[in-house]
Amino acid sequence: MELSMWKNSGQFFNWMGHxxxxxxxxxxxxxxLLLIHGFPTASYDxxxxxPELAETHRLIAFDMLGYGYSDKPRTWQHxxxxxxxxxxxxxxxxxxxxxxxxxxxxxxxxxxxxLARDAEGKLxxxxxxxxxxxxxxFPETHRxxxxxxxxxxxxGVVFTRLMKKxxxxxxxxxxxxxxxxxxxxxxxxxxxAHKKGNLCMHLLIQYMRERRENRxxxxxxxxxxAMPFALIDGVEDPIxxxxxxxxxxxxxxxxxxIRLAGLGHYPHLEDAPAVxxxxxxxxxxx
Numbered sequence: 001m002e003l004s005m006w007k008n009s010g011q012f013f014n015w016m017g018h019x020x021x022x023x024x025x026x027x028x029x030x031x032x033l034l035l036i037h038g039f040p041t042a043s044y045d046x047x048x049x050x051p052e053l054a055e056t057h058r059l060i061a062f063d064m065l066g067y068g069y070s071d072k073p074r075t076w077q078h079x080x081x082x083x084x085x086x087x088x089x090x091x092x093x094x095x096x097x098x099x100x101x102x103x104x105x106x107x108x109x110x111x112x113x114x115l116a117r118d119a120e121g122k123l124x125x126x127x128x129x130x131x132x133x134x135x136x137x138f139p140e141t142h143r144x145x146x147x148x149x150x151x152x153x154x155x156g157v158v159f160t161r162l163m164k165k166x167x168x169x170x171x172x173x174x175x176x177x178x179x180x181x182x183x184x185x186x187x188x189x190x191x192x193a194h195k196k197g198n199l200c201m202h203l204l205i206q207y208m209r210e211r212r213e214n215r216x217x218x219x220x221x222x223x224x225x226a227m228p229f230a231l232i233d234g235v236e237d238p239i240x241x242x243x244x245x246x247x248x249x250x251x252x253x254x255x256x257x258i259r260l261a262g263l264g265h266y267p268h269l270e271d272a273p274a275v276x277x278x279x280x281x282x283x284x285x286x
Contacts, residue, residue, distance in 0.1 A: 001047045003187045007069060013062070013093060015086050018076075020062055021069035022090065023050075027058040031128075032096055033283070034087065035061040038105020038135065040168075040201055042068025042191045045104065048272035049279075057283065060099075062090055063191075064110070066204045072197040080106075080210050084113040088124045098126040100283060104268065105240075106207050108135030113214075115221035129228045131282060133275075134240045134265050137231075138219060139211040141247040143239050147171045151205040163198040165189040177236035177264035184269055222252045230256040230282050232275065234263030241265075256282075 006023065013020045023043055033053060037045045043061035053059055063070040064083045087110065091099065103111035111132060117123040136142035147167070151160070169185045192198050211218070222229075235242040241264070245257055258278050260267050268275045 001050060003044060003047075003190060006044050006047060010069065013090055015065070015089055018065055018071040018073065020065065020071070020086060020090070022062045023059065024094070025054050025057075025059045027054070030056065030058040032091075032099035033057045033059050034091065034099045034101045035059065036083075036087065036101065036103040036107030036110050037061070037064065037067070038107050039204060039207070040067070040192055041188050044068065044187055044191060045266070045269060046102075049268055049276055052276055052280075053283075056280075057100075060090070060094070060096075062086065064107075066197065066200055068191045068197075069194055072195045072200050074200045074203065076203075078200075078203050078206060080109050080113050080207055080214075083110045084117070087114060088117075091125050096125060098128050100129040100131070101127060102131045102133070102279075103135065104133040105135045105265070108132045108137055109207055109211060109218065112137070112218035112221045115225050116217050119221055119224040127227050129283070130225060131230050131232060131279060133231075133267060134233050134237050134244070136208070136211060136240055137222065137244060138247050138251065139208070139215055141240070141244050142208070142211070143243070148205060148208065151202045152208055160199050160201045163192075163201065165193075168192060172266070175237060175239055175265035176270050177234065177262055178270035180266065180269055219251060222248075222255075225255070228256075228282070230258060232258045232267065232278060233260065234265060234267035234270065235259045235261060236263060237265040239265055 011022050013022050035046050037043045042063045066072050066078050101111055118127050168189050231248055233245045263270050
C-alpha cells in the first residue's frame, strides 16, 4: 500500500487533547490484531504484511504519540507508560475486549508494560497471544547504534536539527541485513518530518533510560506472561539480533523463539513473506 493511501484510509483518535493516527480494517467478525511499531518509524512499517493479515484478522495499528502522522508535542513528557495508556484507550474506544498483540522495537517495550498490567490484573482488555519482533527487551543486551547514543546525549537536541533524510537512510540501512527499499526509506523520512517530528527525536529516545529504570518490572512481565508467546527475530540485527535471542532464552525459558537468518532489525520490511510464513501459523493456533 502506498503511503498516501495509508494516510487517506486512516482515522484520528483523540487522547488527552492529542491527535493519534489510527489504521483499523474494522472487520467486526474477525479476531483482532493490535500492531505496535518501533522507533523512529510508524505504523506504516506493517504495510507489507497488512493485506495478507487482513484476510483473517481485524487489524488495528496506531502511530504512537510523537511518531508518524500523530501529534508531536515538544513540551510533553514522552513515556512508555503514556503509549501503553493510548493503546488501552484506543481499544476501549472501539469496544474491543480481546486481541493478539504484535510489536517491534520500542513497541516491544510498550508491549512489556501492557504485559505488566496484565500480570497485575489491571489491563482493560484480554491478551490472547503476543508476538514480538526485534527489540531491546533487556537493556543490558541492547546494543545502541551511534545515532541513538547521540540522541540520548546532551547533544541530542542539537543532533535532531541536523537530522536529514540521508542520515536517517544510513542509520536504518546499517541495522538491516537484507536492506530496505528506497520507497520505505522515503516513507520513513516523510513520516518523521511530518509536523517537524525530527525535532523531538531526542525526547522520544528517552525510552532507553526508561528501560533501565523499569528493567525488573518489564523483564518480569515477560517471565509472567501466561498466554501463547513467540519472539521472531532477524538474527543479523546488530542492535537486538542473535545475542538478544540468547538472552531471552536464558531469562524467559519456555517461550517460543523463531530465528530468521539473513534478516536484521526490520524483518517485516526486509522480507515480509519470510515473516508471514512463520507468523501466520502462530496466529492460527488455539
